[in-house]
Amino acid sequence: MSLFKQYEMPTNGEKITIENGKLNVPNNPIVPFIEGDGTGPDIWNASVRVLDAAVEKAYKGEKKIAWYEVFAGEKAFNKYGEWLPEDTLTAIKEYFVAIKGPLTTPVGGGIRSINVALRQELDLYACVRPVQYFEGVPSPVKQPELTDMVIFRENTEDIYAGIEWAEGTEDVRKLINFLQNDMGVKKIRFPETSGIGIKPVSKEGTSRLVRAAIQYAIDNKRKNVTLVHKGNIMKFTEGAFKTWGYELAEKEFSDKVFTWAQYDRIKDEQGADAANKAQADAEAAGKIIVKDVIADAFLQQILLRPAEYDVVATLNLNGDYVSDALAAQVGGIGIAPGANINYVTGHAIFEATHGTAPKYAGLDKVNPSSVILSGEMMLRHLGWTEAADLIINSIEKTIASKQVTYDFARLMEGATELKASEFGDALIKNM
Numbered sequence: 001m002s003l004f005k006q007y008e009m010p011t012n013g014e015k016i017t018i019e020n021g022k023l024n025v026p027n028n029p030i031v032p033f034i035e036g037d038g039t040g041p042d043i044w045n046a047s048v049r050v051l052d053a054a055v056e057k058a059y060k061g062e063k064k065i066a067w068y069e070v071f072a073g074e075k076a077f078n079k080y081g082e083w084l085p086e087d088t089l090t091a092i093k094e095y096f097v098a099i100k101g102p103l104t105t106p107v108g109g110g111i112r113s114i115n116v117a118l119r120q121e122l123d124l125y126a127c128v129r130p131v132q133y134f135e136g137v138p139s140p141v142k143q144p145e146l147t148d149m150v151i152f153r154e155n156t157e158d159i160y161a162g163i164e165w166a167e168g169t170e171d172v173r174k175l176i177n178f179l180q181n182d183m184g185v186k187k188i189r190f191p192e193t194s195g196i197g198i199k200p201v202s203k204e205g206t207s208r209l210v211r212a213a214i215q216y217a218i219d220n221k222r223k224n225v226t227l228v229h230k231g232n233i234m235k236f237t238e239g240a241f242k243t244w245g246y247e248l249a250e251k252e253f254s255d256k257v258f259t260w261a262q263y264d265r266i267k268d269e270q271g272a273d274a275a276n277k278a279q280a281d282a283e284a285a286g287k288i289i290v291k292d293v294i295a296d297a298f299l300q301q302i303l304l305r306p307a308e309y310d311v312v313a314t315l316n317l318n319g320d321y322v323s324d325a326l327a328a329q330v331g332g333i334g335i336a337p338g339a340n341i342n343y344v345t346g347h348a349i350f351e352a353t354h355g356t357a358p359k360y361a362g363l364d365k366v367n368p369s370s371v372i373l374s375g376e377m378m379l380r381h382l383g384w385t386e387a388a389d390l391i392i393n394s395i396e397k398t399i400a401s402k403q404v405t406y407d408f409a410r411l412m413e414g415a416t417e418l419k420a421s422e423f424g425d426a427l428i429k430n431m
């Protein structure tokens with residue numbers, strides 16, 4: 001019997017399964033993909049060839065991904081009259097690991113983000129966005145190689161939960177009346193003409209995100225985890241994120257971390273010298289330093305002292321801003337990959353940091369590296385590290401030979417500008 005209401009079942013491949021929290025990956029796993037809107041099809045066409053070529057080269061035909069197209073966004077709407085068909089969610093739940101191109105979200109009205117909906121519906125609570133520099137990529141900073149961070153952005157809460165009411169509606173009037181009359185709120189500056197958005201941030205949501213960030217730091221021998229928040233202003237959401245983050249770190253990783261909350265307690269009780277010594281001892285013992293910084297200061301710190309930051313754990317909106325800002329330091333969102341992961345259920349969707357770049361749609365022009373590197377993360381997640389390594393090596397080699405897409409070519413001397421598909425060809429040739 002079919003799993004799906006509208007889609008045909010995949011005709012090739014086997015299911016990935018999960019056992020004791022570990023993925024069981026067959027040699028021909030079914031992997032659902034969403035092509036994406038705007039530049040999505042151009043990017044996907046280049047990317048899928050590169051991913052297949054890396055797997056073929058690494059495993060000589062022994063392993064091969066059985067791609068299975070599922071639909072979301074404009075293509076889904078045109079085909080099924082729905083922006084996010086239930087079958088797409090069913091497929092990703094069933095097959096565990098998926099990859100997607102960017103999807104359009106209108107500003108100020110219309111449908112809510114399908115990208116955000118996918119993360120919420122599948123509870124993919126960690127948006128993991130590594131920021132690394134490839135030699136030769138044009139960058140606006142003097143030492144781009146000092147930027148080497150992995151962002152863990154909370155993906156299911158915060159102002160992104162989509163709890164908001166438009167100005168002038170009956171609902172917003174009801175809410176404002178409730179806030180003013182029942183809750184004693186006196187600070188809505190223009191109550192007659194306000195829209196209202198609500199920002200839920202929970203202890204559970206914070207804990208699982210910070211847990212994932214610290215575990216990643218341990219597994220990948222990183223030196224520190226920074227909690228980025230605006231807790232001085234939003235005390236019970238962003239401030240609580242910081243408090244709960246430190247609590248989690250000390251409770252669950254007591255022998256592996258040293259936190260700035262511990263530092264402050266030692267300083268209060270025994271003075272600054274003792275606190276500095278405790279931190280130095282912890283560093284010498286290879287413990288991960290868990291620290292925090294207020295979000296606006298963080299945005300200047302990443303330009304001035306990027307080497308001091310390693311793994312970053314932050315809330316949804318901060319993570320969105322920080323990931324594009326950090327991407328710029330290493331060449332832009334054209335080369336910034338990502339993954340949306342639930343570390344408990346094993347579900348994951350890999351996707352670029354950038355959007356649909358609509359002005360370039362259909363021109364075969366934009367940089368496919370973000371989706372290719374998201375695919376590289378996916379291969380590593382599947383345990384296919386040899387194929388993933390081939391992609392990294394080939395990107396390094398291709399950029400070093402100055403064969404790049406328009407975004408890099410316009411900033412490099414002596415570069416050959418390639419189309420998206422040609423850049424894919426060059427990566428395959430250089431593998």
Ligand SMILES: NC(=O)C1=CN([C@@H]2O[C@H](COP(=O)(O)OP(=O)(O)OC[C@H]3O[C@@H](n4cnc5c(N)ncnc54)[C@H](OP(=O)(O)O)[C@@H]3O)[C@@H](O)[C@H]2O)C=CC1
Pocket residue numbers: 101102103104105106115332333334335351352353354355356357358366367368370407
């Ligand atoms: N996860 C997702 O699917 C996301 C979807 N979106 C959606 O995408 C749509 C467009 O958003 P917008 O704000 O314009 O942001 P985009 O990321 O789509 O594009 C902004 C600019 O970034 C550069 N850029 C983006 N992608 C690439 C690429 N692959 N290669 C090279 N340069 C690139 C281009 O800069 P330049 O013009 O200077 O060359 C482009 O004009 C919106 O509907 C938005 O909601 C946005 C972000 C994420």
Ligand SMILES: O=C(O)CCC(=O)C(=O)O
Pocket residue numbers: 103104105113114115116320353355
């Ligand atoms: O969903 C969208 O349209 C934008 C999402 C976004 O900017 C992001 O995930 O980085």
Ligand SMILES: [Mg+2]
Pocket residue numbers: 320321324353
């Ligand atoms: Mg974004």
